[in-house]
Amino acid sequence: MDLIVLNVVVYAATGSPVWLAATMIARTVGGVLASLVSGVAADKWNRKSIMLFTDFARAGLILLLIPFPDPIMIIVVSGLIGFINSFFMVSFSAEIPQIFGQDKIIETNSLIARLTSVSLVTGFIGAGVITEMLGYKYTLLIDAGTYILSAIVLWRLKWNMAVPETKAIKGVRQNIISIGKDISEVLQYLKRAPMLLKINVVFLIGAFAGSSHNLGIPLLAEDISPERQSFYYGLIWGVWGIGSVLATYTIPRLSIIRSEKIYMVFFVCAMFMSLGFISFLSSTVVPVVLAFAFLTGIFDAGFTTLHASLLQKADNYIRGRVFAVGMLLKSLGFAIGFFAATMLLSNMSMPHMVWILHGTLITTCLIAIGTSLFQSAKKKHVSVAGESRG
Structure with a gap:
């Protein structure tokens, strides 16, 4: 809800895509620092x-x-929210296998994605309707209430929490040294898992591309109807969320994601997600926009659910740091993407900007698929050659 209302308020107050981008950049910079x-x-x-x-x-x-x-305050708060969001999401994602079990992470992530999508549908559409009818203050009040409700439910929830294997180190200098060692340990861990490294690269480019549609959708909503921008802004994301909800019912039933082909499914979902964003951000015809937003939501759910499931396969002692690397890549990708998108918007139309940024994700996925197939074929050839010599 705050994503809708803050962007609408900033854009209405300034009328500038630069201020709109600054709000989003502040949130992502906060995420980078927290990661x-x-x-x-x-x-x-x-x-x-x-x-x-x-x-x-x-x-x-x-x-x-x-x-x-005021716009300055919104930018400051957006940065702080981005910083805090990273702490919540990393801890939450890392703790999922402890709460529900390592053998149920795909089903659990699909359920979480489904419930998240339901809340996104109600949140986006609700934010648009409430802001239009009652004003942004009521939207913010309800939004704050959802965080308090989340805390109450979380406080009452019980599960067997793992005891941290290492103690927190005291002292600024020692903490900095510890962070450096932890990051180095994660990088070494990822080097031993080349496919995990590839999906993180795709996730980084996905965040870079994602900045284009996060910036483009409020601009598209204004092109559709300047008087009802908040309504169409929420409606587009709401329909996208409905597609995500339906996808989460199907994802756990796919046998292919329980094999090594899960990586290929992840890359394919990323490509079709990008094609969807390119399609509906290139039109102002409402039925066309909503139809492609719905399809995009389906593949977006597959992209995010499979990414979380793959990272949660990491060992518990390092899982939090693996997710933090993922959050860092996401935040860095968004930050760089918002700067790139803002620069491109000064020289070209919004659809062309989206084509360029999402085109990078499609290209990256094709490279990842190509190199993976080549490495797999090479591995099989070496294996067959070894058996022949034997």
Whole structure:
């Protein structure tokens, strides 16, 4: 809800895509800074406590915007929310196997994606309708209430939490040294898992491409109807969310994702997701926009669900830091993408900007698929040659 209302308020107050991009960049920069330490915190401290603190902190920040809605304040709060979101999501994602079991991560991630999509549908459409009818203050008030509700439910939830294997290190200098060692350990871990490294590269480019549609959708909504921008902004994301909901019912039933081909499915989902965003952001005909938004939601759900499931296969002692690397890549990709998108918008139309950024993701996926097939064929050839010599 805050994503819709803050972007609408900033754009309405300034009328500038640069301010709109600045708000999104602030959120992603906050995520970048947090990603450097959120994984370490998730592996060394109680993840449930981290999630509880961040829920209440986000509620407080949202409420702060009701009396202070000026653009500068929105940018500051967006940065802080991005910072706090990283801590919550890294701890939450890393703790999923502990709560539900390592053998149920695909089903669990599909359920989480489904419920998230349902909340996105109601949140996006609700934000558009409530903001249009009652004003942004009521939207922010309800949004803050959802974080408080989340904290209450989380506080009452019980599960067997793993005891951190290492103790938190005290002292600024020692913490900096520890962070460097932790990042190095994650990089070494990823080097031993080349496919995991590839999906993280695709995820990085996916975030880079994602900045184009996050910036483009509010501009598209204004092109459709300047008077009802918030309504169409929420409607587009809402229909996208409906596609995501339906996809989460299908994903756990696919036998292909329980094999090594899960990586290829991940790459294919990424490509079709990009094609979907390119398609509906290139039109202002509402039925066409909504139809392709729906299809895009289906492949977007596959992309995010499979990415989380693949990262959750990492060992528990390092899982938080692996997710933190993923969050870091996502935040870096968004930040770089927003800068690139803003520069491109000054020289070309919004659809052309989307084609360029999402085209990079399609190209990256094709390279990842090609190199993976080549390496697989080479491995089989070496294996056959070895058996022949034997």
